[in-house]
Structures are given as C-alpha cells and as structure tokens.
Amino acid sequence: MIEKEKRPKSTMLRDAHPAIEGTVRGAQSIHILGAGLNQERPAHQAINDLDGKGWRLVPIHPRDAGGAIHGHPIRPSIDESSTPEIVVFFLAPERAKQAVMELMIRHGQSNLPLLWFQPGSEHEDVLEMLNEAGILHIVDDCIVRYIQRHHLNSTHNLAPSPWYLQVASRDGSGCSVWTVEDSLATQTAPDTALEWCGDAWDLEHSQHTVPRYIRSLAQPDETLSELALRLASSKGNQTPSA
Numbered sequence: 001m002i003e004k005e006k007r008p009k010s011t012m013l014r015d016a017h018p019a020i021e022g023t024v025r026g027a028q029s030i031h032i033l034g035a036g037l038n039q040e041r042p043a044h045q046a047i048n049d050l051d052g053k054g055w056r057l058v059p060i061h062p063r064d065a066g067g068a069i070h071g072h073p074i075r076p077s078i079d080e081s082s083t084p085e086i087v088v089f090f091l092a093p094e095r096a097k098q099a100v101m102e103l104m105i106r107h108g109q110s111n112l113p114l115l116w117f118q119p120g121s122e123h124e125d126v127l128e129m130l131n132e133a134g135i136l137h138i139v140d141d142c143i144v145r146y147i148q149r150h151h152l153n154s155t156h157n158l159a160p161s162p163w164y165l166q167v168a169s170r171d172g173s174g175c176s177v178w179t180v181e182d183s184l185a186t187q188t189a190p191d192t193a194l195e196w197c198g199d200a201w202d203l204e205h206s207q208h209t210v211p212r213y214i215r216s217l218a219q220p221d222e223t224l225s226e227l228a229l230r231l232a233s234s235k236g237n238q239t240p241s242a
Helices: 018-026 042-050 093-107 124-133 143-149 200-205 209-216 224-233
Strands: 029-033 056-060 086-089 114-117 163-168 175-181 194-198 238-240
Touching: 018 114, 029 042, 042 056, 042 143, 086 093, 093 114, 093 124, 163 200, 163 209, 175 224, 194 200, 194 209, 200 209, 200 224, 209 224
Parallel strands: 029 056, 029 086, 086 114
Antiparallel strands: 163 175, 163 194, 175 238
C-alpha cells in the first residue's frame, strides 16, 4: 500500500506516477475480478498477458471457480485471509461498486489495495466517494497496457508452482477429493461441488476450513508441498470432509 503522506494530491490517476509504478513493481499479487475461462473476455486475456512477469495472479470468477488459466486457479471470491495489494475490476459498473463496498467493509478506508478500474467498469458514485475519501484509484487506463508501456515486472519474480483443488467426491460417500494441479495448464471448472482451491500462498496462509484442515495433517518436518502431494496420492486421494 502507498502511505498517505506519499500519495499525490489527486487520488484519481490516469497514467504513470512514481507512487503507482512502485506499488505495481513491488506487489506480490494482482487480483483480477472477472477473469474466467472465456478466452474472448479481456480479463482472461489479461491473465495471459501478465503471466510470466513475476506476479502471483489471482483470477476471481464465481461461475468458473475451480478452473485455471495457465496454472492460476480461479477463485470464487477474494480470500478473506488475504490483504490484496492491487485489485483490478473487469466488471460492469454496478458489480464493481459492490466489490469496492465489500473491500471497504473488510479492510477499511485506510488499508485498501490500489483500485484499478478497467475502462468501462467505472461507477461515478464510487469514483466520487473515492475522491472525497482520498483513496488512490486508477481510471481510463488498462493495467496490461500500463505494464507493457512502462516495461514493468514484479520485483518478487515468482515462478509458476502447482496449485491445489478439493471437490466433493462423485460417489456420495461424503468424502472429498484432494488433487495437486499442473502449474501451467488451463482447465475447466470441476463437475462436482467445489470445496476449495488455491495456490501455495493460500495453502500456507488461508484461514478457510479446508487449508486449515490440510495443514493439521502435516507430519513432523514435512513441508506443505510434500504434505499436499502425499494426500493427493493416498487412498485414491480422498480425505474426510473438513
């Protein structure tokens, strides 16, 4: 987050400002709301364009949750355990407004991420409120074009890694199926009920019931990645529901 004393006088920005560039470069994660499996949608293409530049990309799309875009698992919503650094809205204005309100309720005005409104997602009431509150936000610019225009990469330089999926078993046993998924593949959403999906950060930090339960199964000196692989290969990769 940008500290208040370092923010520019105008909190609605349309192009490069040193404060924004530093925030984008220094961010570990970029949450992209509206990024689903439809390859023709700009949000999906944004994941393609930003892939491999070192950021942890977090696509959010309720309908396509449990699928993946180039190994980036699609979540139904922003994990309540996380504090996003950059949130990009590829949403209709009313849905973007709702998402901003949820972020403000969860994090408060002083701890909001950098809010990036893709062209067409702006809601005038929201922009007016953000300006009055002095909350930094970006309008009239595409985050992909901004990053390309200024030749940016994340300073974290994160490499692709496997991700994790838990769904309800097809056999009606009440068990769950835990799998470790490919770090590069694009795949459709599961055909059984999604219980949880996430990447290595989520597995380690999320307070969702599923990753908390998975972490409780770790043996002494076993890493989380080793634990995940062990559970995925044991007993037909079924675990009791958390």
